[in-house]
Amino acid sequence: MSTHWLKPYMPRSLYARAALILVLPVIVLLLVVGVAFLQKHLEDVTDQMTRAASREVMLITTMMEGAETQHQALAEVRPDLLALEMQARFLPANETPKIDRPRWYDFIAPQVEAELRARLPELSAVALPSSREARLYLDTHLGVLELTFDRRRLSPAAPHQLIVTMLFFAIIMTSISFLYMRNQLRPITRLANAAQAFGRGRSVPYTPGGAIEVRAAGNAFLDMRSRIERQIEQRTLMLSGVSHDLRTPLTRLKLGLAMLPEDEARPLLQDVKEMQSLVDAFLEFSRGASEGSPEEINPAEFVRQIVDDANRAGHRAELVTVEGEGTAMLRPMAVRRAIENLIGNAVRYGSRAEVSLSLNAKSMRIRVEDDGPGIPAEQRTEAVKAFTRLDPARNQNQGSGVGLGLAIVADVARAHGGTLRLAKSERLGGLCADIIIGR
Template structure:
C-alpha cells in the first residue's frame, strides 16, 4: 500500500468523505427541526372543535370509522409520552379541562389521539403528523455507506487512469534485471501510457548505447596497453639484474590490471547461455584444481544442489573468491549448502578479515585492502568486482562478513531448480 497510487487514492477518498461529512453536519445544523409546540397547539385546537361537535349531537358519518370518531372503549396500544404531554399542556393553555392520550401500535397506520368525554365515550382522532421512520438510523448509515462506496470507486478508477504512466514506470523498474537492461515496453493504450512507454524505451536504448560505448573503451584501453608493455619487457632485458627484476615486477602488475579489466568487459558482452548444472560438482572441481597448484584449500561439506547458470562464468567467480581466501586468508574452507529453494557456497578463511568500515567498499573496482594496510600482494583489485558481476548476472547474491572467530566469510546464494 506504500505506493504513490495508493497514497493519492487514500488522500482523495479521505478528502471527499470529509467534505461530505462536514456538509451533512452543516445541513443538520442549518435545517431546523419542526416546532412541536405549534403542532401540539394545532392538534389541541382540532380536538376541542371535534369535542364540541360531539357534545352537540352525532358526528357526521364521514367522521366515523375504526380509528376515528366516538367509541365506547379506550383504544388499545402503547401510550406515547411526549406528544401526550405536549397536547395536554396545549389543552390546558386553551382553557379546556379534557385530557387526552396518544397511543401507537393499536393497528392503526397513524398514532391515535384518544380522550374521554363527559358522557364516558372516547373520542378518537388520527394524529395529523405521520410517525417517523422506524429504521431511520439504518437509512442514514446506508446513505453514508453508499456515498462512501460510490466515491471510492469513482476515485479509484480516476486515479488509476491518471497514474498509469507512473505505475508503468514503477513496474518497469521492478523488472530491471541484474544486467541493467530493460525489456522494450509495448507502446499501446491511452495517450499518457503510450508517451510514458515511448520515453522509457528511448531511455533504455540510450543507456544501453552509453554502457556499450564505455565497455568498448575499457576493452580498447586494456588491449592497447599490451603493445607498449611488450616493448618495455624487451627493453628491460638490457638492464642490470636488479633493475630488470623491478621492471618485470611492475610490468607483471600492469599486465594483471589490463587482463582483469578485459575480463570484466568480457563478462558484460559475452553473455553465454544458461544451462542446468550441479553446483556441488562445480565447486569440487574448483577445489581440486586449486589444491593441485599448491593452495591450502579444502572442501569440508557438500550437499547436492542443481542451479541454472553460466558454467564457465560461475567457475571463474568461485575460483576468484577461493583464491582470495587462500591467498589473503592463509587457508580456505569451502562448503556447499542447499535448502528452501536456495543453494549456497560458503568460503571461510583464517586471515585478519576486513575492517568493518571498509566492508562497504570491497566490491569497488581496483579497491585493495592490502593497499590500505601498506602490505601489497599480487592482484589488481578486480577479483571481487568480477565475482559479484558474474553472480548477480546469474540471479544470485554475494555477501561478505567477518567471522565470529576471525577471518572472512564469503557467501554465494543462488536459486535452485528441482531435479527430475
Template sequence: MSRPRGILALVGGLALATLVLAQAVALAVVGWWPAPPAPTMVPAEAVAALAGTAPPAPGLRVWTQADAPSGTPVPWLADLAADRLQRPAPQVRAVWQRTPEVGLQVIDSGQLTPAGRIDAQRQTQVRAALLAAGLQVPAFQLAAVQPDGTWRVVGSVDAGRGQWRRQVLLALALGALLIAPLAWWMARRLTGPLRRLAEASARMDLGADAPAVPVEGAAEVRVLGRAIADARQRLRAQADDVTAMLAAVAHDLRTPLTGLRLRAESAPPPERERMVADIERMQAMIAQVLAYARGELAPLQRETVDVAALAQELAASATALGQAVQVQADAPAIVQGDALALRRAVSNLIDNAVRYAGAAEIVIHGDESHVRIDVADRGPGIPADARARLVQPFQRLERSRSRDTGGTGLGLAVARSTAQRHGGRLDLHDRAGGGLLARLTLPRDALRAG
C-alpha cells in the same frame, strides 16, 4: 491505436464526471423524493407543556426567551390557552410557525357563519372542541409571560427539517459511494504505469539482457518512459565502448609485456626475479581485465547448470592447490544460465575468501524459485558503508585488505554483474561470529528472469 490522453485530460475528465455524478445523485435524492410533511402540533399537549403539568410530548420543546414570539397571531388559540391556564389574555400569545391552512384561517377570522352573537358562541364551541379533541394543527408557538418578564415558549421540534438533513446526508453518502470506484479506477490508471515505470527503473542496469522499460499510460508517462529507455540505450552504448576500449588496451599490453619478460630473463638473478614477478603480476591483472571485459560484452550462453556440482569441482581444484574450501549441498541446485560465467563468479568469491581469510565455506540451499550460494569466511569482513562501492569494478578496500594480497578489484564486480545478468543479485553480509558472508542468489529459471 488511439492517441494516449494526457494527465490533464484524465484528471479533468475525472473531475467533470465526479461533479456530474454528484449533482445527479443529489437531484435524485433531494429533488425526486417527496418533501417531508409540515410539522404539526396538538394544542392540548402544547397547553399542558406550557403549564408544566406534564413533560413535553414527543416533537415539542420548551424554552425561555426575553420577548414574545413573533409571527401571524392565532387569537382563538391564545384565548383558549389563557382560559385553560387561568391567565389574562394579554399574558398569553400564540403565533403560527408557518402560513396556516385556509380552514384555520377561517376559524381565526371568525367567518364560520355570518356574524352574530349565536355564531360567536358556536365559534367558541368549535375552538374548544378542537382543543379538547386532540386535533393536530400546523406547528405554532404558544407562549406565556413569566413573573420575571421573560416568556416561556412551547414550539415544535420541526422533525421535517431533520428529515431534510437526513436526505441531504444520504445524497452525499450515495454520491461518495458511487464516485469512489470511479476515482479508484482513475487513480489506478494514472499511477499504475508510473509505478511499473518506477519498478522497471529500479531494476534497470546496463546489461544486454535487462528488461525493457515499459512505455504505457498517459502521454506524459509515455514520454518519460521513452526518455528513460533512450537514456539506458545511450549509457549501454557508452559502457560497451569503454569496455571494448579497456579490452583492446589490455590485449595490446600483452605484447610489450612478453618482450619485457624475454629481456628480463637476461638480467642478473636478483633483478631478474623481481622483474619476472612484477611482469607476471601485470599479466595476471591484464588477464582479469580481459576476462571481465569479455564477460560483459559476450552474450550469455543458456544451459542447464548444477550449481552444487560446479561448487564441488571448484572446491576440489582449490583443495588440490592446498586451499581449505568446504562445500555443503544437500541436493542438486539446478539453474538455467551460463556455466562459464557462473563458474567465474563463484570462483571469484572463493578466491576472495581464501585470499583474505585463508579458507572458505560454501553452503548451497534454495527453494522452488531460487538457489542461494553462500561463500563465508572468517576474515576481516567489509564495513557496511563500503559494500556498495566494492561491488563496482576496480574498487578495493585497502584498510581492511592488504595491498600485499594483490588483486585488481574485479572479483566482486564480476560476481555482481553475473548475478544481475542472470536475474539475480549479490549481497554482502556480516557473518555471525566474524567474517564476511557473500550470498549469490540466482533464479532457477534464469532464462526467463533475464
C-alpha cells in the same frame, strides 16, 4: 508542524495514494452534507411537524375530559378524529400497549419520541413501527387511549433516502473515477517496471504513453537507457581491445625468455606472469555483468554446483545452509564469476570458505564467509572500488591481486539491481560478504 508520525500509516503505492486522494474528499463531503442535512433541515422540520401533531393530540384529550365513559368520550371526539384523519380506541384492562421497535435505519425516530414526550405529559408509550403508521398511548381518567395516525405527520417520509441516494451516486462516480485513474496510472506503472527491470540488468520493451508529463519521463528514460548501454558497450570494447592487444607482446616475451638461462629468466618470467594475471583480470572486469542474458534458474542448485566446482579446483569450500526455495532471474555466468571471486578471496586470505543462501519473497542473499583477517570497517568502502588493493590488511603473504575481485562482485550485484555488503563474520571471524539481489 511535523507529519512524520503519519507516514507509517499512509499507503506506499501510487495507486493507493491516488485512491486515498480520490475517496477521502468524497467521504468528508458526505459526512458534512449528511450532518448539515440532519441538523439544519430534518431536525427543524421534524420539530415543527411534531409540534403540530402534539397540538392535535392535546385537542382530542382536552375534549374527552368532560366525558364520563369511554363510549361517550369517543362519540364526542369522532367528528374531530375524522377531520384530523385519526383513529382512537381505549385499551381493554387486560391489554398492554404494543410497542414495536423502530426500523434500524429510522434515525429520526428517537427525536420524534423525545419531542412528543416533552409536549405530552400524559404520553405513556410511542410506537413507530413503519413509515406509514404511528401509535400514541396516553393515560387518561377513563383508561389508556390509543391514537393511530399517519407517521408522515410527525416527520418527513423516508428521511434516509437522501443519504442513500448520496451514497449510491457517490459509489457510482467513485467507481468511474477509479477506472479512469487506473488507465492514467498504467503508463506510470509500465515506466516503473521498465526502470526496475533495467536496474536488475534486463532490458524489456517499453513505449512511452499516457499524459504529456509521463511521456516526457518515458522518453527521458529511454534516452538514459541508451546512453548507459552505449557507455557499457564502449567500456567493454575498450578494455577487451587493450587486454587482447597486450597478450601478443606478452607471448613474445615468454618465448624470448625461454631461450635464456633459467637463473636469468626466472625473475623476468615472474614479472611476465604478473602482467598476464593483470591482463586476465582486465578481461574479466571488461566482461563484467553484461555477459549472457538473464535466465530463470534455481539458486540452490546453482550455488551448490559452484561450491562443488570450487572443491574440485582444490579450494576448501562448503555450502552450510540453504533457506527458502524458488527461482530467480540471473545472468548465470556473471553471478558464477562473482561467487567464485568471493570463494577465491576467502581461501586466499583464510583457510576455508563457508557459503550460505537465503531466499524470501522479495530478495535473495548469497553469503560467503572466511576465517581470514577480514577488512577493517573504515576500508570496506574503498575495498569494492576498482584497482584498490588492501594486501597489507589482508595478509599479502597469502597472495596478491590486482584490486578487481570485489569490484567485479559489486558490479555484478548492481547489474542485478542488488548490492554487495561487507562485514565481519560472526562465526569464523574473518570477512562476511553478502550479495543481495531482488527477486
